[in-house]
Amino acid sequence: MTLTTTLDIPLLADPADVAADPSRYRVLTGDRPTGPLHLGHYFGTLLNRVRLQRQGVETFLVVADYQVITDRLSPGEIAANVREVVLDNLAAGIDPDRTTVFAHSAVPALNQLLLPFLSLTTVAELQRNPTVKDEAAASGLASISGLLLTYPVHQAADILFCHGNLVPVGDDQLPHVEQTRTIARRFNERYAGGRAVFGEPQALLSPAPRLLGVDGRKMSKSRGNAIALKATADETARLIRRSVTDARRDITYDPAERPGVSSLVEVAALCLGVAPEEVATQVGAGGSALLKALVTEVVNEELRPVRERRAAFAAEPGLVRSLLADGAERASALAESTLTEVQDALGMSAY
Incomplete structure (x- = not known):
């Protein structure tokens, strides 16, 4: 080299x-x-x-x-x-x-x-x-x-x-x-x-991007607002359900004005390999509940093989x-x- x-x-x-x-x-x-x-x-x-x-x-x-x-x-x-x-x-x-x-x-x-x-x-x-x-x-x-x-x-x-x-x-x-x-x-x-x-x-x-934690602040180990890679699917779902969003029904991608919603949109987009705007359009008038359900599904699917490999490695003394x-x-x-x-x-x- x-x-x-x-x-x-x-x-x-x-x-x-x-x-x-x-x-x-x-x-x-x-x-x-x-x-x-x-x-x-x-x-x-x-x-x-x-x-x-x-x-x-x-x-x-x-x-x-x-x-x-x-x-x-x-x-x-x-x-x-x-x-x-x-x-x-x-x-x-x-x-x-x-x-x-x-x-x-x-x-x-x-x-x-x-x-x-x-x-x-x-x-x-x-x-x-x-x-x-x-x-x-x-x-x-x-x-x-x-x-x-x-x-x-x-x-x-x-x-x-x-x-x-x-x-x-x-x-x-x-x-x-x-x-x-x-x-x-x-x-x-x-x-x-x-x-x-x-x-x-x-x-x-x-x-x-710099993803926000479930409390709307920067995702951080010390703040307890992050989804750990080793978290179970159920733990992930609980964390995402309590993510900070806003009162508007429609879902848009606007990081400056709607940081909590936009961070969730971005997470879904990263997991799906698409633009954030595409995710926002897909959820549309479905509101925060539908957005959180989508994010939960795609995050758990993205991390499923990671968690399986992690469990296998952890089992090796x-x-x-x-x-x-x-x-x-x-x-x-x-x-x-x-x-x-x-x-x-x-x-x-x-x-």
């Missing part, structure tokens, strides 16, 4: 270029194990990961257990949540023979990169990062921890440890990719004499532990090689 190391490539990757020559790319993606993944993750990230994997793009998937404590006072059930996240990814189609799946805490060399990378980032830059501000506001914490403040630098270590050059993100995550590009450029200039130890990664924007151990071994070898490159550039290899 030949990784792109040109330092003047644009921030945004062209999906057509990725599809035309997948061997040029290496993806870094991941999840924080704060609970089971949900329908928003499925359409927003999981299907995109599986698509890239099938195209032949080499993929690394980090289960970011250290990042659980960036914005919360208690780590919660990290071990159980790591298992849930891995099972959800497997059920969606992630193949550990083609995608390296590992946990942060199992790859020490990756986390060591945080130290030199912090020297390339100013406090002012971190404080300006809009994603850090949003995470701090959403957490409800009275103050920002050092880990949350340096979260973008840890993400840069995630991306650069494997020389990842393609990062699938939503547009709200672009500041993290930009920070990573800045760190790569500064490392090359300051410590490597202009030699391209690191290339500047590109962001691959996801076309999927030791599967997740073995998979993560194998992934950590592969990731550690690459991280240690990268750390050696970094230490060589810093002049640390002579003693």
